[in-house]
Amino acid sequence: MRGPELPSQPNSTRLDGAVDLHTHTTASDGLLSPAVLVLEAARRGIVVLGVTDHDTLDGLAEAQRTAAGTAVTLVPGVELTTTIQGPEIHILGYFVDRHDPVFIERLASLARDRVNRITRVVRLLNEAGYAVDLDAILAQADEGSIGRPHVARALIELGAASDMNDAFFRFLKRGAVGWAPRLPFTAEEAVGILLDNGAIPVLAHPFSTRDVEGTVNRLVPAGLRGLEVYYGEYDGAQQRELLGIANRYGLVPTGGSDFHGPRFREGRDLGTVDVPVTVWEGLLALRPDR
Numbered sequence: 001m002r003g004p005e006l007p008s009q010p011n012s013t014r015l016d017g018a019v020d021l022h023t024h025t026t027a028s029d030g031l032l033s034p035a036v037l038v039l040e041a042a043r044r045g046i047v048v049l050g051v052t053d054h055d056t057l058d059g060l061a062e063a064q065r066t067a068a069g070t071a072v073t074l075v076p077g078v079e080l081t082t083t084i085q086g087p088e089i090h091i092l093g094y095f096v097d098r099h100d101p102v103f104i105e106r107l108a109s110l111a112r113d114r115v116n117r118i119t120r121v122v123r124l125l126n127e128a129g130y131a132v133d134l135d136a137i138l139a140q141a142d143e144g145s146i147g148r149p150h151v152a153r154a155l156i157e158l159g160a161a162s163d164m165n166d167a168f169f170r171f172l173k174r175g176a177v178g179w180a181p182r183l184p185f186t187a188e189e190a191v192g193i194l195l196d197n198g199a200i201p202v203l204a205h206p207f208s209t210r211d212v213e214g215t216v217n218r219l220v221p222a223g224l225r226g227l228e229v230y231y232g233e234y235d236g237a238q239q240r241e242l243l244g245i246a247n248r249y250g251l252v253p254t255g256g257s258d259f260h261g262p263r264f265r266e267g268r269d270l271g272t273v274d275v276p277v278t279v280w281e282g283l284l285a286l287r288p289d290r
Contacts, residue, residue: 017047019275021075021283022092022204022228022256025051027059028079028145031261034059035066037270042070044271048280050094050256052077055110056145057098075283079204080110080190083182087174087210091190092228092254093199095287103197113183114146120180121151121172128177130160148172149260187215188222195223198288202226202254206242207234213245220249225286230255230275232268252282 024030025037032040034051041049049072051063060076067074076096082089097103115138122134132154140150152167161167171178194201201224209215216227229242230253246253255275257268 017045017071018271019048019277019280020046020256020259020271020273021048021050021077021094021254021275021279022052022079022231023050023259023270024053024079025059025063027056028053029147029149029260034063037259038063038066038070038072038074040270042072046271047071048073048075050075050077050092052079052092052094052256054079054081054145054147055107055114057096057104057107058145060096060098078107078194078199080194081182081185082187082190083185084187087208089187089190089209089215090204091187091194091224092202092204092226093194093197094202094226094254094283096194096199097197100197103193106193110185111145113185117180117182118146118148118151121148121178124180125151125155125171125178130155130158130171130178132158151178187219191219191222191224200225200252200283200286200288202228202252204228205231205233205258206245207238212242216245216249216251220251224251226252226254226283228255229253230273230279232257232259232273252286253279254283255279 023037025032025034027034038049051059053059057078064074075094076098078093078096080091119134122132125132132151137150137154152164152172155161155167155171161170170176173179191201203219203224205228206212227242227246229239229246243253255273257270257273259268259270
């Protein structure tokens with residue numbers, strides 16, 4: 001297996017700009033193409049950008065080509081969505097090897113499951129009287145990994161929901177009329193396949209697990225290496241709590257906006273999270289070639 005593709009400035013940790021390690025593109029459920037995302041990041045003074053699309057590496061090549069012509073250091077990443085009973089646990093992977101055939105096939109399997117799930121979601125919504133068009137949703141996502149945000153946007157266009165939060169709360173969360181589960185895929189499995197790939201596994205937006213300490217305690221023995229502390233929707237008190245957990249378990253703190261596009265959700269605009277430079281330094285220290 002080839003080693004991971006490293007950032008264009010791998011030896012530099014002295015930064016004069018912002019860090020955002022959690023963003024999405026049209027390769028999954030973001031609104032900006034990889035190239036446009038990188039150019040917008042450069043325009044906003046972001047000098048370290050993590051592209052972490054859901055369950056796919058398809059946007060990384062374009063993002064890396066575009067970053068090569070800017071001051072942006074591109075961190076190749078992915079966000080894996082796990083499916084154990086209870087709240088979803090998302091695992092970020094940094095410095096992924098996008099040429100690893102075993103990892104690529106595992107992601108392809110996840111992508112097939114995503115299509116099957118969204119098909120079931122739309123059928124449930126149709127049966128409940130909401131005329132969501134499956135073909136239109138699949139066409140919208142034909143260049144990337146499909147997800148519930150695609151359905152949420154369709155519900156908004158239909159007038160059934162006022163915004164993304166409303167669409168998820170009333171239609172798409174567990175127990176709602178449009179909820180459909182995915183095939184089993186545990187957080188431990190996600191951590192394992194990232195380690196096999198040579199990537200650094202990090203727990204994304206930890207409070208969404210509803211049991212941060214319990215989740216971390218479970219995943220550290222599996223190989224978890226980092227915790228997303230500086231997140232778009234977390235206030236200072238929440239960040240301090242997470243930083244304490246990261247320190248207790250010896251995890252590198254990371255951070256990012258979880259940007260999907262303009263006006264996606266409050267607090268998650270590109271580059272708006274204050275991520276300390278020490279976060280980037282800590283992530284570099286875990287880089288596979290160190």
